[in-house]
Amino acid sequence: MDHLFLRTDREKQLHERATKLAQQFQKRARYYDEQALFPFENFAELKKVGFLSLTVPKRYGGEEISLYEFLLVQETLAQGDGATALSLGWHLGIVMNVAEQNKWPEPVFARICDEIVHKQILLNSAQSEGATGSPARGGKPETTAEKQNGRWVISGRKTYTSLAPALDYFIVSATINETGEVGNFLIPKTALGLQIEATWDTLGMRGTRSDDLVLENVEVDETALVEILHSPQAKGRAQGWLLHIPACYLGIALAARDEAIAFAKSYQPNTLPHPIADVPEVRRKIAEIDIQLMAARHFMYSVADQWDRYPNKRQAMKEELAAVKYVATNTAVHVVDLAMRVVGGHSLFSHHPLQRYYRDVRAGLHNPPADDLTISMVANRSFQKE
Numbered sequence: 001m002d003h004l005f006l007r008t009d010r011e012k013q014l015h016e017r018a019t020k021l022a023q024q025f026q027k028r029a030r031y032y033d034e035q036a037l038f039p040f041e042n043f044a045e046l047k048k049v050g051f052l053s054l055t056v057p058k059r060y061g062g063e064e065i066s067l068y069e070f071l072l073v074q075e076t077l078a079q080g081d082g083a084t085a086l087s088l089g090w091h092l093g094i095v096m097n098v099a100e101q102n103k104w105p106e107p108v109f110a111r112i113c114d115e116i117v118h119k120q121i122l123l124n125s126a127q128s129e130g131a132t133g134s135p136a137r138g139g140k141p142e143t144t145a146e147k148q149n150g151r152w153v154i155s156g157r158k159t160y161t162s163l164a165p166a167l168d169y170f171i172v173s174a175t176i177n178e179t180g181e182v183g184n185f186l187i188p189k190t191a192l193g194l195q196i197e198a199t200w201d202t203l204g205m206r207g208t209r210s211d212d213l214v215l216e217n218v219e220v221d222e223t224a225l226v227e228i229l230h231s232p233q234a235k236g237r238a239q240g241w242l243l244h245i246p247a248c249y250l251g252i253a254l255a256a257r258d259e260a261i262a263f264a265k266s267y268q269p270n271t272l273p274h275p276i277a278d279v280p281e282v283r284r285k286i287a288e289i290d291i292q293l294m295a296a297r298h299f300m301y302s303v304a305d306q307w308d309r310y311p312n313k314r315q316a317m318k319e320e321l322a323a324v325k326y327v328a329t330n331t332a333v334h335v336v337d338l339a340m341r342v343v344g345g346h347s348l349f350s351h352h353p354l355q356r357y358y359r360d361v362r363a364g365l366h367n368p369p370a371d372d373l374t375i376s377m378v379a380n381r382s383f384q385k386e
């Protein structure tokens, strides 16, 4: 199914590199899921081959891959292990977004890129909180930042901090007491008063270790404030990097599809003179899976290609970006369901990868933006005055 989306030698090479990694990840996926442990081994391999700098700009020594290429990588890695892919996606996507939008002071971004390229450090955003819920809904953080003697003092609790045990830097959103503005603060894991609470005991995406981050009077210097959020310029910016989410869940769905086909080709009960691959209803379900995947993947890659080719049209693509996520995550849920119907009761056993895929794709529905936000965004555009 992949050859159609691999257009250039560079895309083929990236895909090949990602496939090699995914094959290793697949062998360990069951273990990390069952134990709900962060897949440090997978990240050691990603670091070894320099994957953490894929989205770092060339001027800072990275590969500066395009959005389209980023999605190819994410989708491929997710076929091996969804939790590893989603985790890497946050790191790579944030770097891509900061570079594209010149969000941070240049010296800070240059330093971080240097650390990524030379030390393969990891970063991620800690934005969600119990009271605000999903940051996509615009809730104001209850985490606070206060200036004391020229330093920032930050306190609060963040939920759903993916890669928590593996991060070198946390990008923490906080309300600045003095002004009421919301800022993003870049905080190293070594900061005093920062700790991880292992709250991540979930149904799916267990290896992401999206634990709580607790900050108690964490002191950082002035330069830690890297961005003011909700500024008129920053508000409502189209964010192509978030397509790493649909790419990840489509990767899991592809793995489910392959599993169902392999099973159908090899399973021959003694009630049939042939494997179930020749049963019309099984063939119908597999065709249904493939048609759904074709629609979702062509939509995603086409939007990414538009994004890469026409930077001046990006701002007008917000609804398309949200719709890609809507279509992809719902397709993934449906595809895994169909794959399990093909495989039958075998898919329920804990050793079977399909039950993991079933649980993992559920998480996609709760990554941003939620379906209701997408629906209202698209409806608003439909009814707006020309």
Ligand SMILES: Cc1cc2nc3c(=O)[nH]c(=O)nc-3n(C[C@H](O)[C@H](O)[C@H](O)COP(=O)(O)OP(=O)(O)OC[C@H]3O[C@@H](n4cnc5c(N)ncnc54)[C@H](O)[C@@H]3O)c2cc1C
Pocket: 090, 124, 125, 126, 127, 128, 129, 132, 133, 134, 135, 137, 159, 160, 161, 162, 163, 205, 208, 210, 363, 364, 366, 367, 368, 370
């Ligand atoms: C696997 C995974 C990884 C994640 N990684 C990260 C991460 O690295 N960093 C990070 O910051 N976050 C992360 N998140 C958190 C994510 O972005 C959301 O904050 C989280 O999933 C909660 O989303 P929610 O839609 O359930 O929000 P909630 O706000 O808790 O909403 C719960 C329900 O209430 C309803 N609701 C809530 N508010 C409104 C409203 N204003 N209007 C209408 N209905 C409403 C909706 O029906 C929603 O389904 C991750 C989440 C998952 C599942």
